[in-house]
Amino acid sequence: MSKDGLRHGALGASCAHLCVDMQNLFTGGTDWDTPWMKRVLPVVERITAAFPERTVFTRFIPASRPEEGEGTWARYWERWASMTLGQLSEEATELLPSLARFVPPAEVVDKRFYSPWYETDLHARLKRRGVDTLIITGAETDVCVLAAVLGAVDRGYRIIVPTDALCSSSDLTHDALLTLYRERYGQQVETALSEEVVAAWR
Numbered sequence: 083m084s085k086d087g088l089r090h091g092a093l094g095a096s097c098a099h100l101c102v103d104m105q106n107l108f109t110g111g112t113d114w115d116t117p118w119m120k121r122v123l124p125v126v127e128r129i130t131a132a133f134p135e136r137t138v139f140t141r142f143i144p145a146s147r148p149e150e151g152e153g154t155w156a157r158y159w160e161r162w163a164s165m166t167l168g169q170l171s172e173e174a175t176e177l178l179p180s181l182a183r184f185v186p187p188a189e190v191v192d193k194r195f196y197s198p199w200y201e202t203d204l205h206a207r208l209k210r211r212g213v214d215t216l217i218i219t220g221a222e223t224d225v226c227v228l229a230a231v232l233g234a235v236d237r238g239y240r241i242i243v244p245t246d247a248l249c250s251s252s253d254l255t256h257d258a259l260l261t262l263y264r265e266r267y268g269q270q271v272e273t274a275l276s277e278e279v280v281a282a283w284r
Contacts, residue, residue, distance in 0.1 A: 102220030118249030
């Protein structure tokens with residue numbers, strides 16, 4: 083098993099922070115409530131505060147109505163009708179307030195699917211800024227964060243996963259994903275505690 087730590091050196095000007103879906107949508111007793119989010123929020127805040135101008139937040143934007151969506155997404159939104167825009171408050175899709183205060187200079191990318199790379203300009207934005215390394219934080223470890231990590235792998239980014247800056251509603255699959263990164267993605271993904279990550283980002 084690969085050990086935690088930044089095996090490929092310090093982080094510099096070509097590094098950015100990609101924070102996935104830290105939104106009201108996943109707190110406050112909604113059907114997608116993620117209890118861990120409050121616990122990891124201070125960690126994500128510290129990482130963001132280090133370089134807010136090099137942070138990009140993603141926001142997951144649900145379908146407007148249950149009948150929207152192609153293929154299995156139609157079934158998905160029928161199952162989660164309570165989480166469509168027509169059933170939610172206007173504030174539901176907003177970033178958590180303690181993170182929203184960093185925008186600007188931090189940027190926001192809205193997405194309609196798990197992946198932040200599909201039907202968005204995220205990759206183009208990062209390339210314009212010379213980014214080749216991503217610190218990826220947020221929610222959920224085993225859903226949208228997973229999609230963000232695998233999409234970044236395909237695009238050749240060096241990926242840093244701060245293990246104390248991720249959250250999920252499932253302990254079992256959260257732990258499974260960390261094991262997957264450590265054992266199967268050693269060339270692209272490095273896992274470390276946020277304290278080491280921030281100290282190395284200079």
